[in-house]
Amino acid sequence: xxxxxxxxPGKRFFYSFVPGxxxxxxxxxxxxxxxxxxxxxxxxxxxxxxxxxxxxxxVLREALVVASGYGRPGxxxxxxx
Numbered sequence: 001x002x003x004x005x006x007x008x009p010g011k012r013f014f015y016s017f018v019p020g021x022x023x024x025x026x027x028x029x030x031x032x033x034x035x036x037x038x039x040x041x042x043x044x045x046x047x048x049x050x051x052x053x054x055x056x057x058x059v060l061r062e063a064l065v066v067a068s069g070y071g072r073p074g075x076x077x078x079x080x081x
Contacts, residue, residue, distance in 0.1 A: 027046075031039050051060055 030042060034042060054060060054063075
């Protein structure tokens with residue numbers, strides 16, 4: 001469900017999401033002291049676990065579009081401030 005992260009239908013406005021900050025901290029802790037290869041494997045497993053948990057292909061496709069376009073020149077995706 002992407003509704004909490006979108007302000008208007010058809011437009012992407014990401015706002016500060018405090019639990020996301022907590023998750024980021026936990027994610028960084030999970031990666032602490034891992035090799036690059038172990039870190040990549042952890043990310044791959046986590047992506048699959050979360051995708052299975054979400055279980056909605058349209059939401060997963062939307063997430064792929066957002067992740068693929070974020071930070072690219074010409075992208076209309078705006079990060080939180």
